[in-house]
Amino acid sequence: MAAHLKKRVYEEFTKVVQQQHEELSTKKLRLTKPSKSAALHVDLCKATSPADALQYLLQFARKPVEVESVEGVVRILLEHYYKENDASVRLKIASLLGLLSKTAGFSPDCIMDDAINTLQNEKSHQVLAQLLDTLLVIGTKLPENPSVRMRLVEVACKHLTDSSHGVRNKCLQLIGCLGPVEKGVAKEAESQAAKDVQKIIGDHFNDQDPRVRTAAIKAMLQLHERGLKLQLAIYSQACKLLADDYEQVRSAAVQLIWVLSQLYPESIVPIPSSNEEIRLVDDAFGKICHMVSDGSWVVRVQAAKLLGSMQQVSSHFLEQTLDKKLMSDLRRKRTAHERAKELYSSGEFSSGRKWGDDAPKEEIDTGAVNLIESGACGAFVHGLEDEMYEVRIAAVEALCMLAQSSPSFAEKCLDFLVDMFNDEIEEVRLQSIHTMRKISNNITLREDQLDTVLAVLEDSSRDIREALHELLCCTNVSTKEGIHLALVELLKNLTKYPTDRESIWKCLKFLGSRHPTLVLPLVPELLSTHPFFDTPEPDMDDPAYIAVLVLIFNAAKSCPTMPALFSDHTFRHYAYLRDSLSHLVPPLRLPGRKLVSSAVSPSITPHEDPSQQFLHQSLERVYNFQHLDPQGIQELLEFTIRDLQRLGELQSELAGMADFTATYLQCQLLLIKALQEKLWNVAAPLYLKQNALASAAAKQILEETYKMEFMYSGVESRQVVIIHHMRLQAKALQLIVTARTTRGVEPLFGMCEKFLQEVDSFQRCFISELPHMQGSFVDKLLDLMPRLVTSKPSEVVKILQTTLRQSTFLHLPLPEQLHRATANIIEPTGESDNPLRFTSGLVVALDVDATLEHVQDPQGTVKVQVLYPDGQAQLIHPKPADFRNPGPGRHRLITQVYLSHTAWTEPCQIEVRLLLAYNSNKSKASTRIPKSTWSESLEALPPSENGIEGTIPFSKPVKVYIMPKPARR
Amino acid sequence: MPEIKVTPLGAGQDVGRSCILVSIAGKNVMLDCGMHMGYNDDRRFPDFSYITQNGRLTDFLDCVIISHFHLDHCGALPYFSEMVGYDGPIYMTHPTKAICPILLEDYRKITVDKKGETNFFTSQMIKDCMKKVVAVHLHQTVQVDEELEIKAYYAGHVLGAAMFQIKVGCESVVYTGDYNMTPDRHLGAAWIDKCRPDLLISESTYATTIRDSKRCRERDFLKKVHETVERGGKVLIPVFALGRAQELCILLETFWERMNLKAPIYFSTGLTEKANHYYKLFITWTNQKIRKTFVQRNMFEFKHIKAFDRAFADNPGPMVVFATPGMLHAGQSLQIFRKWAGNEKNMVIMPGYCVQGTVGHKILSGQRKLEMEGRQILEVKMQVEYMSFSAHADAKGIMQLIRQAEPRNVLLVHGEAKKMEFLKQKIEQEFHVSCFMPANGETTTILTNPCIPVDISLGLLKRETAIGPLPDAKKPKLMHGTLLMKDNSFRLVSPEQALKELGLAEHQLRFTCRVHIQDPRKEHETVLRVYNHLKGILKDYSVQHLPDGSITVESILIQATAHSEDQGTKVLLVSWTYQDEELGSYLTSLLKKGLPQST
Secondary structure, X not given: OHHHHHHHHHHHHHHHEEEOOOOOOXXXXXXXXXXXXXXXXXXXXXXXOHHHHHHHHHHHHHOOOOHXXXXXXXXXXXXXXXXXXXXXXXXXXXXXXXXXXXXXXXXXXXXXXXXXXXXXOOOOHHHHHHHHHHHHHHHHHOOOOHHHHHHHHXXXXXXXXXXXXXHHHHHHHHHHHHOOOOHHHHHHHHHOOOOOHHHHHHHHXXXXXXXXXXXXXXXXXXXXXXXXXXXXXHHHXXXXXXXOOOHHHHHHHHHHHHHHHHHOOOOEEEOOOOOOEEEHHHHHHHHHHHHOOOOOHHHHHHHHHHHOOXXXXXXXXXXXXXXXXXXXXXXXXXXXXXXXXXXXXXXXXXXXXXXXXXXXXXXXXXXXXXXXXXXXXXXXXXXXXXXXXXXXXXXXXXXXXXXXXXXXXXXXXXXXXXXXXXXXXXXXXXXXXXXXXXXXXXXXXXXXXXXXXHHHHHOOOHHHHHHHHHHHHOOOEOOXXXXXHHHHHHHHHHHHOHHHHHXXXXXXXXXXXXXXXXXXXXXXXXXXOOOOOOXXXXXXXXXXXXXXXXXXXXXXXXXXXXXXXXXXXXXXXXXXXXXXXXXXXXXXXXXXXXXXXXXXXXXXXXXXXXXXXXXXXXXXXXXXXXXXXXXXXXXXXXXXXXXXXXXXXXXXXXXXXXXHHHHHHHHHHHHHHHOOHHHHHOOHHHHHHHXXXXXXXXXXXXXXXXXXXXXXXXXXXHHHHHHHHHHHHHHHHHHHHHHHHOOOOHHHHHHHHHHHHHHHHHHHHXXXXXXXXXXXXXXXXXXXXXXXXXXXXXXXXXXXXXXXXXXXXXXXXXXXXXXXXXXXXXXXXXXXXXXXXXXXXXXXEEEEEEEEEOOOOHXXXXXXXXXXXXXXXXXXXXXXXXXXXXXXXXXXXXXXXXXXOOOOOOOEEEEEEEEEEEEHHHOHHHHHOOHHHHHHHHHHOOHHHHOOEEEEEOEOOEEEEEEXXXXXX | OOEEEEEEEEOOOOOOOOEXXXXXXXXXXXXXXXXXXXXXXXXXXXXXXXXXXXXXXXHHOOEEEOOOOOHHHHOOHHHHHHHHHOOOOEEEEHHHHHHHHHHHHHHHHHHHHHOOOOOOOOHHHXXXXXXXXXXXXXXXXXXXXXXXXXXXXXXXXXXXXEEEEEEEOOEEEEEOOOOOOOOOOOOOOOOOOOOOOOEEEEEOOEOOOEOOOHHHHHHHHHHHHHHHHHOOOEEEEEOOOOOHHHHXXXXXXXXXXXXXXXXXXXXXXXXXXXXXXXXXXXXXHOOHHHHHHOOOOOOOOOOOEEEOOHHHHHOOOOEEEEEOOOOOOOHHHHHHHHHHOOOOOOEEEEOOOOOOOOHHHHHHOOOOEEEEOOOEEEEOOOEEEEOOOOOOOEHHHHHHHHHHHOOOEEEEEOOOHHHHHHHHHHHHHHHOOEEEOOOOOOOEEEEOOOOOOOEEOHHHHHHHXXXXXXOOOOOOOOOOOEEEEEOOEXXXXXXXXXXXXXXXXXXXXXXXXXXXXXXXXXXXXXXXHHHHHHHHHOOOOOEEEOOOOOEEEOOEEEEEEEOOOOOOEEEEXXXXXXXXHHHHHHHHHHHHOOOOOOO
């Protein structure tokens, strides 16, 4: 609300003073509106009944008030306030006072006294509460004025005895927000008869109204947030509040206890009913654990969340949270976890379970069983089994945080986390997989645990599977059977969901490189080699075989004995994979293959430099072409562009850079071609042809410049100038072409005007960069500017043409990092021959799955385009929730596209592609513009000129076979 | 002293035929009306003659409450209402009302049609009985009559299971029925607010057990089914039609969905289909997940689970079949078992307890060769698994519920005596409340200390609270007023109004006291000194010096006269009404200390 109001106010401001935007004219036009206060006064006087007055006030509240008139309006309102008998009108006035004092730029200290005075005679509790709220607003607007704050706090203290909960609520809120925080001020306050704020608030912990109790705790927390150190004495009070009847109070009390436990972790508190004493943080931990089995789920969520951040708690307490002593008929029973562990350690894993396998063992002493421990016993066991998934998620998060700080706890909580992989709600499953990944440094999975983890690989949700692959990437497995199991399950996954290919390969890469010694004994089996017989060579295109090879090669990297086990074809496959899947297969030092290895492995480091060098050299060569004849220039450019494109294909790190420069050179080449003198000198009848060429060139340059500006991440302002400059040249070219082809002068006027404006805005935007652009098109143009402004269009065109031809080619500096935005549609694959059939007029959903790289703000820019065979195009904006962010610079779009069409006679292909939307208004340059001039000219320029919106296709189109059937009657 | 009397007719230190009589503040309520599964004679029903020998039951009972549809909680209902004769209201929740008659009908069929018993209730009687049922919603307060009210809380045990709070005036009893504190795949956990009843009557089936996490059980179950299906085996799961069966269905259904499995799952038809229909309808009674997702898909509209046909059992390939009854003693489950027992690829999973003598019990105890009827020997090669899925609260759960409700007394029913003993001791130790465990027919009397509400007029209340510091709800506050007991109601009114209502005249009561002061000065000078002295001390009171030479402090009058004999002694006459007793006595003690030395 506040933000909204502010925005409205700003909008209004910009309209108050309107300045004509031309730099030359110094005349200013000032429009002022009739005073608002006067109008309000008239309105209120006219009002006959309270209902009328209320209507006027409501209307008034909808309109913003400018800073100058706020005070006047406040006076008018106060005047009416005193006269008014109806409480609802007074309430509205009070709330208006609060809104008005929020007005930006208005200092409310002048109305504070009046506002406090109104409190004196007010009878209605609601109005009182509203007035206190207004005072709170005033107080927060004056943070630099301690005396004002003191006064307000005193006022609030006075009203604390009010019988209405609303008033007391507001008072406490006010004290919490404005109460003195610094020690010095607090002492001074005491002398001023204002008591210690903490004590005042603390007294209200026992208020009769739960809402006031909540407000008191919240005020205390507010004080803490503002930096006041809470007293230890509050702890015992807060503990009592944990047993409150109302969930709001309990929830707030849990927070307060947590705060205190962080403030005084090492203080000693006595345990009631015994002589022992424990650390406060342990005690608080126990208490909060207790709240995990509270009756209200809100409190449970709160408690479970806070548990995670109590890292100072002693490990003895921490481990109790996972402990739940089982018993059956008063005899001790082992948990399934313990049994699994035992089976595992005794070596007879996977024995069939018999009835009574879990039969209780020893008798327990009835006295020793404590059914409700006061301590932390089993808090997480309860939390993870909770009915509400919110609680379960909070508990998993807390487990994660605690396990990260304590390796021994991580080891213990593993069983429970693994159990959560089978939760009924996907979010919880996902969360627990992520948690496990985060703590995977501290743990090693047992075989039975791994078994459970791997079972989830068959989950139909892609998110879950991918999260699990990520988890497996960084898991430690203890035995070779474990590795084998993981591989088998992953291959199973691969056959069931072939789209997971990439993810599984990546997973196996890490699995192999982490456990070379465990993979070693498996190699013969995995490659199915035989000591005596040659085995058939496996199919190289089989994803499963590639998966196995990825695992082995990565293990072989740190295990030099492994290659000895390979058969001949394995080496050949290695060479092939090293080339085709270089990101998955590491360079290996292979025996007997010295040539290959020497060519591959040491090549990495020095290889980069030459390509960099090559890039720079070729650019260098291009920038010095000035001396060449036009034909030579063109050829050189063509060659360089070809070289750069090839370089980009070869060297993925330099791809962005190479493409970027190649595009730039392409633009230049087009420009040069278009400006060739021969073309412009031909006779009129041939104009048409050259005209087509030149205008096409101009259009393409424009397109390319947009691509350069918006498709690359890491573009800096230096590059943006050059890009804009190129665009300006293209526009000049367009102007020239149109001037040559159109008859009559009239339309040219407008175009010239527009072009000059553009030059102007270019100058304003990039004023700081102009010195670097000696001899460029713009530089020359700006010199001629005075002449251009005054001359006729035909002359302008002539000047432009010569300048364009004479101007030098600008050197494009390269940034450190440059990446081209790319997108790859994984699904639909476009391979299906079965048309997607649906009834015409109805809608069919097409699943689209794509990976995006180096796209900034994909939620706002990435669109899906569907092209129908009839030329009809449809643009779809995916929901923000459809984008996932698996890593820095990477995004994943998983969405559904709805297709519909009228009936076709036979199936046909539609094209699906991804587009990058841009808006030149939001270009990177706009941040650099000096604010004052810009905001004014923003008003002046029509939006169409500034904000050119467009889209760049940045993925390969995928064809989908569809068939809308006619509806059956 | 008012008291609450509780007499279990069944389920006292026992499981089965739950039936508990409660008299609270003159109201008699019967909680549950169940049958006993262990008996086939008169003992199967509670002994209703205990309530009355010859009078009509309706005159003795104000209402009957049924907690859920299990037969040991509602099995005797038609007998009780139609054959013994009861016409009062019967309360149960909506799902219970819907499913209860199906089970009763099934029970009747087995007893009458199969076992050939006579003198049993008929279908018509079940229908008539259900007509007397009043259905209640969760958390709805139902006014049975002017004083007695009942309220249902969620209990989790089976669909529609509820705990009931019975309240008369300030006295209340909570009866839990069967409940479950850990949520399962289709139902949530029992929940109650801090209602602080005088008595909590709790079940205690698992009084001495603390159970393992349900996740391990579920995982084991799913893993076994999955493995068997993957290697092409068939899985038989014998279940009872209602309750656990639905949980297992949901479990398998979601697992199939998640793992994209294709093997068919069958559910034997009959009673179950009707019940599943009700499960679909009463979505609000299920757990969070089902409630949240039912808009997209009702979880009980199974995608993978289809109705079973006898012929399917011979189909090749893997499949999972749920078949009734649960103990493999007869019917479809036994038929399928005989067909599949010979193949070691197959598996049977027993999800519950089996009574001795049934095939289920035999195979669970490891017997591999079974003698079937006709001297046939059946060799069991299939795998036999046991999984316990039960929906009763364990010891921890019971304690948790007690902690939530904060009762003043606890009474345990529906459990074995030995186990109750342990829990009773624990409850008394942990919560310091008294705990009872009466046997059948034994009456427990609990003394209560109900608060008596008194009406007070708003004016008086406001006036009284305005005096002194802010009222604190946690502490008692002293008030002045007149207690009127008239027409069975209590009212606190101001004295004036009381006088008016009773038609009495007001009498003024004044205290007077003489204080001697040694002061040689003139009378009016003394008065002035006293005035100044009092004014100095009693800053918060209005002290006035009247022209006639007297002083008033609020309404207290002080006059000074010279002592008739000794002129140096002044006599101060202090007079106050009894309302100002406090101030008056304070003043006299103050004056008795004498005046300060004049300056």
